[in-house]
Amino acid sequence: MCNILIVYHSQSGHTQKMAAAVAQGAGSIEGVTVTFKQASEAGLDDLLNCDGLAIGSPEYFGYMAGMVKDFFDRTYDAARGRKEVLKKPYVVFVSAGNDGTGALNHIERICIGYQLKKVYDPVLARGEIDSETLIRCDELGKTIAAGCKEGIY
Numbered sequence: 532m533c534n535i536l537i538v539y540h541s542q543s544g545h546t547q548k549m550a551a552a553v554a555q556g557a558g559s560i561e562g563v564t565v566t567f568k569q570a571s572e573a574g575l576d577d578l579l580n581c582d583g584l585a586i587g588s589p590e591y592f593g594y595m596a597g598m599v600k601d602f603f604d605r606t607y608d609a610a611r612g613r614k615e616v617l618k619k620p621y622v623v624f625v626s627a628g629n630d631g632t633g634a635l636n637h638i639e640r641i642c643i644g645y646q647l648k649k650v651y652d653p654v655l656a657r658g659e660i661d662s663e664t665l666i667r668c669d670e671l672g673k674t675i676a677a678g679c680k681e682g683i684y
């Protein structure tokens with residue numbers, strides 16, 4: 532079995548819709564289980580025990596949500612350099628009003644610190660979450676899940 536962690540924060544539901552679509556895509560791959568967690572509920576064990584992860588955040592004030600940063604703050608010291616984390620595949624999805632690049636860039640920068648491996652382009656949604664965004668999120672989930680299961684990363 533291959534386990535994909537989806538860790539996200541959402542205040543008004545946009546990022547949650549994206550997270551649900553990523554989870555649906557990942558879970559549609561045979562032999563893949565999905566761990567679906569709000570960032571405030573996720574911790575080191577989730578990070579260590581997954582085979583790949585999808586990180587989702589809204590952009591607040593040009594940055595990731597505080598809860599997503601808090602997840603990184605709580606896990607970084609203990610995770611850094613652990614063999615379970617090195618080169619672990621990850622993808623990102625961001626929901627924003629009109630930008631999103633601040634949140635995205637800061638998440639990717641932190642992931643470099645963990646030595647995670649970005650395996651697919653992020654999904655960045657601006658404004659309302661439309662069906663095209665949900666399809667892209669579904670594909671994002673399918674891609675990381677299928678790649679992890681096949682061991683191609």
Ligand SMILES: Cc1cc2nc3c(=O)[nH]c(=O)nc-3n(C[C@H](O)[C@H](O)[C@H](O)COP(=O)(O)O)c2cc1C
Nearest residue numbers: 541542543544545546589591592593627628629630
């Ligand atoms: C406190 C706050 C700060 C925000 N700051 C930004 C921002 O800097 N850039 C942006 O594009 N959108 C900003 N937005 C809009 C949100 O990113 C957008 O509504 C997003 O879809 C919210 O996702 P959520 O429903 O998952 O919480 C902000 C919204 C809030 C509530």
